[in-house]
Amino acid sequence: MTVHEAERRAMSRALELAARGPRGANPQVGAVILSPSGEILAEGWHHGAGTAHAEVDALSKLPGDAARGATAVVTLEPCNHTGRTGPCALALIDAGIARVIYALDDPGDVSGGGAERLRGAGVEVEAGEQADDARSLISDWLTAQRLGRPHITVKWAQSLDGRAAAADGTSQWITGPFARADVHRRRAAADAIIVGTGTMLADDPALTARDGDSPYDHQPVPVVIGSRETPADAAVRRHPHDVLFYETRDLHAVVADLHERGIQSAFVEGGPTLASAFISAGLADRVLAYVAPVLLGGDRLALTDVGVPTISAARRIVIDEWVPLGTDMLAIARLEDNEGVR
Known part of the structure; x- marks a missing residue:
């Protein structure tokens, strides 16, 4: 035929x-x-x-x-x-x-x-x-069908020496405007955006996707993981979508529920604790590391414990692309032990 x-x-x-x-x-x-x-x-x-x-x-x-x-x-x-x-x-x-x-x-x-x-x-x-x-x-749907959960991107911004914040905890802005615009564009392409209660209480993020001052037509569903209460006047409560709250540390249960709700792709943008937890749980299909040409020193690391007790157990990554964003660089990568998951 x-x-x-x-x-x-x-x-x-x-x-x-x-x-x-x-x-x-x-x-x-x-x-x-x-x-x-x-x-x-x-x-x-x-x-x-x-x-x-x-x-x-x-x-x-x-x-x-x-x-x-x-x-x-x-x-x-x-x-x-x-x-x-x-x-x-x-x-x-x-x-x-x-x-x-x-x-x-x-x-x-x-x-x-x-x-x-x-x-x-x-x-x-x-x-x-x-x-x-x-x-x-329908690539995201196909991937979610294969994995039995959403495709998960874990994002963080860091200084050249691997810090997420200065010694006093301040982190806005490590990266420049081009990197921040890129983050918002990628947020708008995701079905959900995930943070922990630590980030929620420290930064009061709106968890929206914006093109400059204007919201993108598509907004990711906001997801907050953790046991601490989100304030009634938090910016996220004004999000166009209802917030999904999960008072648990069981990330597999969280992503299973998101899958049941039809979430095909999730963007993890919580701080070092949540990013590290997703990597440790084997739930990071893609990594976006925004690297700024600054040095901060101190102990505010971009990642914490990812289950590496010794150098032989290091989590190897494959860099798919380096993207220049103004003075910053974006590493788009995947973990070797998640090889084949895109």
Whole structure:
């Protein structure tokens, strides 16, 4: 089988439609139904958990047997299980769809297998059309599916000699405006931003993402970990999203709950204690270390105990990129023992 030009155009359109859907526990998926002559009959996308999947959303816009003999172009393999909604593979079969083009295989053990079911019912199936674009769109969701938790970035800023603050505890501003702007841009790309109660009480952060004085359209959900009370008048309580408070030191439990809430990517921006705890727990998939050309000395280290009792146990990192940001440098890295996790 080959993919025809009309089907390629339909996949490009399906990807545009998919991007309209919300990020969350379910992937962003788009679908286009084509007539045998290549004309668009209907379009659909997934509007969020509990709503019709993209294929069913598109089919619902067609009367009677209008889909019989048609082609469905979908950004993700039609699902093969019953959750809040029924299996999309069966819906396509029942509608009389004759051909299905999809971009990516569904990675789920339960939800996957739709292509096989379609073929078993005599439907022609072609996989892989514009797979790279589809993968880019839902890369965070795919990673979260593989890990069973959000993809976690641990960020800190430090002096050249590895300090997070001066001897008196002051830390604003170690890095310059270009580095700070880069942090806010990366915050805006994350689903959640995580700090500890120590940072909350010391700095009273708003935990918003801002472009200069203007907030980004997308704001990460604020997460605060720790047993100390956050003041009623704290800046974070004015955040556009409700704050998620976790009075626990069990980071695995925290990220499991975030996963259940549909959080696909998390940005850890707490102080040295929290950053070190995530690294020690094996929950740092990416490290962002902003290094400023200053010397501070003292004992306010950017990291504390990361479970290294001796030099032979050192946590080796792989630097993927050095990024100059004004006079500062950003190291984008991953831990060797998390190799393969991006």
